[in-house]
Amino acid sequence: MSGDYQLRCPTCGLRITDRYSSFCPAGHPGLLVTDYPERTLSLSGQPGIFRYESWLPVRGRLPFTGGTVTYQSDGLAEELGLAHLFIGFNGYWPERGADLVTCSFKELEAVPSMLRATERTAGILVVASAGNTARAFCQVSALTGIPVVIVVPQSALPRLWTTEPAPAALVIGVDGDYADAIAYSTALAAVDPRLIVEGGARNVARRDGMGTVMLDGAVTIGRIPDHYVQAVGSGTGGVAAYEAASRLIRDGRFGGRLPILHLAQNLPFVPMVAAWEEHTRDLQVGPGTPYTEEAEQWVSAPVLTNRTPPYGVPGGTYDALEATGGEMYAISNGLARAAGTLFTDCEGIDLDPAAAVATASLIQAIEMGTIEPGSRVLLNITGGGYDRVVEDHTLVPTPAGYRVPAGNPDDEIRRDVITWVNDHA
Numbered sequence: 546m547s548g549d550y551q552l553r554c555p556t557c558g559l560r561i562t563d564r565y566s567s568f569c570p571a572g573h574p575g576l577l578v579t580d581y582p583e584r585t586l587s588l589s590g591q592p593g594i595f596r597y598e599s600w601l602p603v604r605g606r607l608p609f610t611g612g613t614v615t616y617q618s619d620g621l622a623e624e625l626g627l628a629h630l631f632i633g634f635n636g637y638w639p640e641r642g643a644d645l646v647t648c649s650f651k652e653l654e655a656v657p658s659m660l661r662a663t664e665r666t667a668g669i670l671v672v673a674s675a676g677n678t679a680r681a682f683c684q685v686s687a688l689t690g691i692p693v694v695i696v697v698p699q700s701a702l703p704r705l706w707t708t709e710p711a712p713a714a715l716v717i718g719v720d721g722d723y724a725d726a727i728a729y730s731t732a733l734a735a736v737d738p739r740l741i742v743e744g745g746a747r748n749v750a751r752r753d754g755m756g757t758v759m760l761d762g763a764v765t766i767g768r769i770p771d772h773y774v775q776a777v778g779s780g781t782g783g784v785a786a787y788e789a790a791s792r793l794i795r796d797g798r799f800g801g802r803l804p805i806l807h808l809a810q811n812l813p814f815v816p817m818v819a820a821w822e823e824h825t826r827d828l829q830v831g832p833g834t835p836y837t838e839e840a841e842q843w844v845s846a847p848v849l850t851n852r853t854p855p856y857g858v859p860g861g862t863y864d865a866l867e868a869t870g871g872e873m874y875a876i877s878n879g880l881a882r883a884a885g886t887l888f889t890d891c892e893g894i895d896l897d898p899a900a901a902v903a904t905a906s907l908i909q910a911i912e913m914g915t916i917e918p919g920s921r922v923l924l925n926i927t928g929g930g931y932d933r934v935v936e937d938h939t940l941v942p943t944p945a946g947y948r949v950p951a952g953n954p955d956d957e958i959r960r961d962v963i964t965w966v967n968d969h970a
C-alpha cells in the first residue's frame with residue numbers, strides 16, 4: 546500500500562517501528578532512511594510529484610499537480626558540447642508543463658511534509674526558513690488549508706508570497722538571521738504539544754520529496770544519469786538524489802551505478818567545499834573561519850548559506866559525496882551571473898540565483914574534465930520562472946502575524962499561539 550515504509554538507522558541498521566521518528570533509539574546521530582516495501586518503482590498515473598507516491602512516506606494525496614519536469618536540452622547542451630544534457634526543471638514554466646508556482650523545488654519538500662503531518666494527532670508543523678522553503682509551505686497551506694507556522698528572519702518577509710491567500714499560515718518574523726529563526730521556531734514548538742518541529746534534513750518526507758527530481762530524471766532518461774549537478778546550502782538535495790538513486794539501483798531497471806554528485810556553493814560562503822577538499826567531516830563555520838555572517842552577505846544566492854548543514858553526520862552530504870565519488874565547486878557571483886544569462890539565452894527561462902550557481906558548476910566541471918562530453922548529465926534547476934509567474938498570477942504577500950525579537954517567545958506570544966492552535970488543530 547502506498548505510504549508503507551520503515552525507518553532505518555544508517556549506522557546500526559536498526560529498523561524503527563515509529564514511522565515519525567527522527568532519531569535512532571540506540572542514540573546514533575545519523576539521518577534515518579526510509580525503506581519502502583515496493584522494491585520496483587511503480588508510477589501512479591497521477592501528475593506531478595504524486596506520480597512517485599509509492600516511494601513517498603505519505604498516505605493519500607493533496608490537490609497538488611506540480612512536480613519536476615525533466616527534458617533533454619538542445620540549446621545549452623550544444624553550447625557546452627554535451628551530447629546528453631537533461632534538465633530537471635523545478636519552477637514555473639507552463640510552456641514546458643512546469644507548475645511550481647513559488648518557483649522552487651522546495652514545493653517538492655513542502656507537499657509530502659505537510660501531508661505526512663496531517664496523519665499525526667499532534668500535527669501542526671513549525672518551519673524555520675530564510676526564503677524559498679517558507680514560501681513553498683505557505684503555498685501548500687494556501688492550496689490545502691493545512692495549518693502551518695512559519696518562522697523567518699524579518700528580512701525574508703518581502704520574499705513571502707503565494708498565488709492565493711494563505712489564511713492558515715501563521716507567519717512570525719524574527720528580528721535576527723536564519724539561525725535566530727531556527728532557535729525561535731524550536732522554542733515555539735515547545736509551547737504546545739500539537740506543534741512539531743519540521744526537522745529539515747532529518748525529515749524523510751522532505752528528502753524523499755526532493756528525491757523525486759532524481760526519479761523523474763531516471764524515468765525520463767531511461768536510466769540513472771552518470772552525473773547529477775546541484776547548488777547546495779544544506780546539501781539535503783544531494784543526499785536525497787543519492788538515496789533515490791540507491792533505490793533505483795535496487796529496482797534493477799535503471800542501471801547499477803550511482804550518479805556522481807557535483808554539488809556547488811556560492812563564494813565567498815563555501816564551507817562544505819572547503820571541508821570536502823580536505824576530505825574531512827569537520828565543517829568550519831563562524832568566527833575565526835572564512836565562513837562568517839559577513840561572508841554570507843556577499844553571495845548572490847543567499848539560500849545557499851546554511852551555517853549548520855547536515856554535512857558530517859552519518860547519512861549526510863559527506864557520505865553521499867563519498868559513496869558517489871562526488872565533487873564540489875566554489876562559484877563566484879560573476880560566474881553564476883554569466884551562467885544564468887547563458888542558460889536563459891539558450892533555454893528561454895529565467896533562473897533562481899542558486900540554479901545559476903549550479904549551471905556555472907556544470908561549466909566548471911566540463912572545463913575540469915570531471916564531466917565528460919558523452920556522459921548523461923542531470924542538471925537540477927532548483928528554481929526559476931520568477932519573471933514568467935507574474936505574467937499569469939497575482940502574487941499575494943503573506944504578512945507577518947507577529948514581529949518578535951530573537952530569543953524565546955514571550956508570554957503574550959505563547960498565549961496567542963495556543964489560542965491559534967486551538968482554532969486550527
Ligand SMILES: Cc1ncc(COP(=O)(O)O)c(C=O)c1O
Pocket residue numbers: 649650651677678776777778779780781782783848849897899900927928
Ligand atoms: C532554489 C534553491 N536551490 C538550492 C537550494 C539548496 O538546497 P539544499 O537544501 O539541497 O542544499 C535551495 C535552498 O533553499 C533553494 O531554495
